[in-house]
Amino acid sequence: MGHYLGVTSLPIHLYDTRRRSVVAFEPIHPGKVGIYTCGPTVYGPQHLGNMRSQLLPDVLRRVLGASGLDVRYVTNITDVGHLVSDADDGDDKVEAAAARTGESVEQITRRWTDQWATDRRRLGCLEPDSVPKATEHIAGQIEMVQVLEAKGHTYQIGDGVYFDVSTFPRYAEFAGLTLDDHEATGRIDNIVDKRHPADFALWKLTPPGVSRLQEWDSPWGRGFPGWHIECSVMASEELGRHIDVHTGGVDHVRVHHTNEVAQSECAFELHPWVNIWMHNEFLDLGGEKMSKSRGHILTVDSLVERGIDPLAFRYFFLQTHYRQQQAFGFDLVEASGTGLRRLTQHATNARDEVGGDLLAPGSAGQRAEELRKQFWSALVDDLNTPKAMAVVSTVARDGELSHADRWSLLGDFDRILGFGFADAASVGSGELGADLGAKEPEVAKLLAARQAARLAKDFATADRIRDELAAKGWEIVDTPQGPTVRRS
Ligand SMILES: [Zn+2]
Known part of the structure; x- marks a missing residue:
């Protein structure tokens, strides 16, 4: 890979939810x-809609x-404190899953943390610099509640310690609402x-006589942290206040942020706490938000099972602006997969022609530099x-x-x-020349999916796809330009 000059000359503009405008x-x-x-929240699988926020x-x-x-990227694991309803009642989601399946909390949280990490990788996401877990930051959470208490922002009732929004x-400014709006949201609330x-x-207190799988001692009694305080603490401990x-x-x-x-x-006496808030819109499953609770759990595996390269979903994501809702359909993601295969073919052909050297x-050339500028100008304009x-x-x-120009651009992009x-x-x-995708689309798809799995170090999937190709009469051959197939 060549040396890149970067795009330092282009100012970056991003949409800030708090100010409701694109800002420098x-x-x-x-x-x-x-x-x-x-x-x-690692009590179950992350669906494709969740992956949009990664x-x-x-x-x-x-x-x-x-x-x-120099970017430091932190994303957390919520392994305690996220209640079944978004209000402050109901069971902790992880505890509820443990009660349902008879597994230990550790078995559950490890399985779904691994699924999420593998799926991020399969979608081509770079590894985070840090992935803090809520349960590893309990002391910081207790400390932050104490600070809020000392500053007069809390009160305690039988059920726990609460933040007093008055x-x-x-309080209501962030979501562009009034406090009455917050009262009128009709959130289920039995406290x-x-x-x-x-x-x-x-801080939620464990009721007398009850014992939870995950609970800690605190100045207010045994219990567990609220979901919101976890993120404030992990973000500031990892990235500064x-x-x-x-x-x-x-x-x-509306609620969590x-x-x-x-x-x-209130705790840090700082405004704004965050300079820019960015929010991705939903993936739309046809009118209804893709939900974990309604039986439609579409995951990266759902794509792979249909022979769709997970990177096709990345291509699909890139085709819509993150602030627009995006309609999901397997046919749409398959079309993105076709686009990705054609693009990869153009890129690898150009790459192989010039021996991989990147200008x-x-x-x-002048035309190429013009296109390069268009590409980067689009990205620094709110992505x-x-x-x-x-x-x-x-x-x-x-x-x-x-x-040389084509590879210089696509390698850069x-x-x-x-x-x-x-x-x-x-x-x-x-063997099939440039037409593998046209003559044998299923084979091309599988080959691309296997390569994606290998790059993501998901060798179990890669091996499974190799066996599937073998069963169809195709053998994978490694060449200096990467793997291809021939009839076995
Ligand atoms: Zn959060």
């Missing part, structure tokens, strides 16, 4: 940026990194002693990935570009795209 991005500490994303920060950190910033006049319906739990960018699904704005802001700004940005993908398509097909062109199999080489 300025790091708090010159040259460095910290990003925090609310991670999974893909957004992945694109963001790649763009900030390409612009020369002590934070800006009768709360002073205001929007008051939220900082003042945070550059915090991301999450748009469903977190509103509460994170309230407790953090430095600025040294390609306009659909516009960037349109440039990618032009580059793949433009007959005026030399192989892959820093954001994350398709792994430099190591990708030469789909076009081998």
